Amino acid sequence: MAIAPASASNPATSAAKDYDLPWVEKYRPHKIADIVGNEDAVCRLQVIARDGNMPNLIFAGPPGTGKTTSILALAHELLGANFKEAVLELNASDDRGIDVVRNKIKMFAQKKVTLPPGRHKIILLDEADSMTSGAQQALRRTMEIYSNTTRFALACNTSAKIIEPIQSRCAIVRFSRLSDRDILDRLLRVVQAENVPYIPEGLEAVVFTADGDMRQALNNLQATFSGFQFVNQENVFKVCDQPHPLHVINIIRHTTGGNIDEAYTGLKQLYDLGYSASDIITTLFRVVKNYDMPEYLKLEYLKEVGFAHMRIADGVGTILQLSGLLAKLCIIRDEAKAV
Numbered sequence: 026m027a028i029a030p031a032s033a034s035n036p037a038t039s040a041a042k043d044y045d046l047p048w049v050e051k052y053r054p055h056k057i058a059d060i061v062g063n064e065d066a067v068c069r070l071q072v073i074a075r076d077g078n079m080p081n082l083i084f085a086g087p088p089g090t091g092k093t094t095s096i097l098a099l100a101h102e103l104l105g106a107n108f109k110e111a112v113l114e115l116n117a118s119d120d121r122g123i124d125v126v127r128n129k130i131k132m133f134a135q136k137k138v139t140l141p142p143g144r145h146k147i148i149l150l151d152e153a154d155s156m157t158s159g160a161q162q163a164l165r166r167t168m169e170i171y172s173n174t175t176r177f178a179l180a181c182n183t184s185a186k187i188i189e190p191i192q193s194r195c196a197i198v199r200f201s202r203l204s205d206r207d208i209l210d211r212l213l214r215v216v217q218a219e220n221v222p223y224i225p226e227g228l229e230a231v232v233f234t235a236d237g238d239m240r241q242a243l244n245n246l247q248a249t250f251s252g253f254q255f256v257n258q259e260n261v262f263k264v265c266d267q268p269h270p271l272h273v274i275n276i277i278r279h280t281t282g283g284n285i286d287e288a289y290t291g292l293k294q295l296y297d298l299g300y301s302a303s304d305i306i307t308t309l310f311r312v313v314k315n316y317d318m319p320e321y322l323k324l325e326y327l328k329e330v331g332f333a334h335m336r337i338a339d340g341v342g343t344i345l346q347l348s349g350l351l352a353k354l355c356i357i358r359d360e361a362k363a364v
């Protein structure tokens with residue numbers, strides 16, 4: 026699969042404009058087939074794009090995983106040249122109160138557009154979880170009355186924020202965080218297309234900082250490139266301002282060696298660099314998850330890191346909290362050794 030910049034299909038975009046375009050937009054896939062990861066969801070969409078007759082859909086999943094991209098690609102593939110007149114796109118930046126549903130959406134649903142058989146007008150409601158429940162209520166009947174001619178596609182981060190009656194009228198397409206492999210493949214294509222000097226460890230660091238979010242990965246890559254013109258681990262962690270995992274790995278190594286003083290020194294260094302407790306605990310969690318240690322010990326470690334994360338999220342993000350965690354980890358390791 027070749028990666029084509031958005032401008033390739035749009036000659037109106039000048040080269041100079043291209044230069045300024047954020048990579049997330051420049052490399053936003055335009056075809057469903059180019060969307061990476063979430064194979065089941067993408068397969069379903071391809072079937073819908075082929076056969077037409079799109080049901081009402083809810084796309085739910087974490088940020089930067091391709092929801093908006095898939096909705097737009099699906100609408101383009103279904104409607105082709107009719108996209109402009111047959112699609113109404115509203116996102117959280119538009120007013121979507123109850124009046125808009127009553128007027129704009131209803132008017133659009135009533136509008137007559139000649140489409141090939143099996144195709145419908147599409148109303149895209151992006152970031153639908155920010156719609157008030159009143160506005161969602163007002164959609165219920167509209168969805169049914171105009172189902173002959175108009176279908177809805179909603180995107181949201183948490184499907185629980187969409188009221189039950191709307192959920193029951195829609196098929197849910199779930200997106201999950203993208204795998205490191207998928208993100209790395211995509212980054213490799215982008216660095217080749219953009220001639221970015223890099224070392225593999227640098228790209229791995231970008232993948233680590235992104236945590237399954239493709240948008241974040243591309244943004245971090247571009248930020249590192251424009252800041253340092255070279256993508257290596259050090260530059261990535263400087264730009265992304267996350268604790269360096271190697272540093273955190275050292276802390277964990279000291280706890281598994283029962284060396285609380287050294288572990289604390291490492292922690293204090295991070296804290297003094299200005300990282301917040303929640304930055305540190307997030308990286309700590311991901312490092313422990315991938316750390317090579319006995320299964321039992323790892324589960325116990327994760328449990329304690331989880332509890333500490335909860336307390337930090339509650340607002341107790343002190344160095345005392347974190348050093349308490351290190352002490353717990355040392356005790357766990359001692360107990361595991363005694364067994």
Ligand SMILES: Nc1ncnc2c1ncn2[C@@H]1O[C@H](COP(=O)(O)OP(=O)(O)OP(=O)(O)O)[C@@H](O)[C@H]1O
Nearest residue numbers: 049052053060061088089090091092093094239240
């Ligand atoms: N699965 C994917 N395949 C390829 N590129 C992707 C994918 N997901 C995201 N991207 C890249 O990230 C950018 C943002 O993706 P998108 O707008 O679809 O995210 P989203 O799921 O709608 O997130 P949000 O919940 O924040 O709205 C896209 O422009 C694209 O470059």
Ligand SMILES: [Mg+2]
Nearest residue numbers: 092093151180
């Ligand atoms: Mg979106």
